[in-house]
Amino acid sequence: MSTPAATDNMAATLTIIPLPAFNDNYIWLIHRAEHSDAYVVDPGDATPVLHYLAANNSHLSGILLTHHHSDHTGGIARLKAAFPDVKIYGPAQESISSITSALQGNEEIFLPELNCSAKVLSVPGHTSGHIAYLLQNNLFCGDTLFSGGCGRLFEGTAEQMYRSLAQFATLDDNVKVYCAHEYTLANLAFAQTVEPNNSDIRQYLDWCQQQRQHHLPTLPSSIGLEKRINPFLRCNEHSVQAQVANHCGQKTSNSTQVFTQLRQWKDNF
Template identity: 45%
Template sequence: MMSVTPIPALSDNYIWLLRQDTSQSVCVVDPGEADPVIKLLERESLTLDTILITHHHHDHTGGLATLIKRYSPHVIGPANPDIQGINQRVGDGDTVRVMGRQFDVMATPGHTLDHISFFTPGIPALLFCGDTLFCAGCGRLFEGTPEQMHTSLNKLAELPADTLVFAAHEYTQANLVFAHAADPENDDVTYALSECEKARALNRPTLPSTIGRELKINPYLRVSTQSVRQAAGEQGANDNDLATFTTLREWKNRF
């Protein structure tokens, strides 16, 4: 059984630590800084075997050089030469073996052009999606187009409903406030926001989510529903799913 532990970093990042059963060898995903990772590894006498990188932004790669120098892990990431230290560059359709499990690499551009996500089927199925899919939200479009992000989200939405979704940021509360505006008739959003507020009051992570849950509460995955399309229509174009998605993303930017 693979366990996943959040390592809080920077202001709102999560670095995810993967551990198979009781093995002392571990993997981390998107180490935006090194110190929190080093402290946990040293405290629990763990060995850093592998690092997964989803995209080039500094808050996902900032700790990479220090961790490589200290532990010499195997680093797997996108085929972007600007990311220094990657041993194995991968793209859509590739498979990698991490901690005894096979991970499928999925191209998920939109937030950045080089963005990839890592999915491993099984019990439980796990998705590490960086800044593409958040709980009740999605990443800003820094490099990609609305069409690219819409396509990436639809690809992730097709994964099994019980897939655990490990996004890279604690953005859930703000996303759910927006989701309430974008999908005002959705009781699932109202309930999720209440539960989220309780968790954050106790400083507890709101992640992971699941694909099934996201299909119920994430407005970017619900652009074909009447409630979301109507709310989007008050802000901009809603002629089709892509237009509705584009309007939602632009609305959220100024929300």
């Protein structure tokens, strides 16, 4: 039988729960199975978070923010009113007034209530200061990577977004991807147009349609799966390059240029 000290030294097992918000957002709630302290990622709305915490007799210890958009930050004021000691982590490069710990890329922070550290990744593109969090093998990527797609370029450049996604692609295939929106079905319709002969996309689409018919999330995804089905992570593939060239009437094998054209194509899809 393990002593309490030995138990604390073991890697914490995290439980991660999707709290649906608005039309298609997920606020990811993280806690340790045996503990009542929770963190949330990108709480655009306080209501689903407060309901969950009350129903489970839980305390909100921390908030992890990926970027400044209001559908990711709009719930902070009410959460802070309910839990005045809550720690609020967010990107140093973006002005979010409520942040108590401003983070840079490549930082590693320790989250004591989860007994777990988080690696911070700088992933500009959707916004100019966007960050992502890697907790064990769980990636919280905000609006940078979606299953089958990627975020729109509101502030950053296509080159920045391509580098950010390339950074994700270097992670282990078994890293789970917790995106902030349920966009998978729409993204896969585009992915199939780009790669009509990709059988992985076809199989995954079948599974996602069943999930959505039962009102279940298609997330989390994984890095390994995204590398097989997400055209934005497949700009080196000849099949993707050929379809992009066909659509744009301009042939290139420069993967950043392929990404740029693919993103423009999706914007008008």
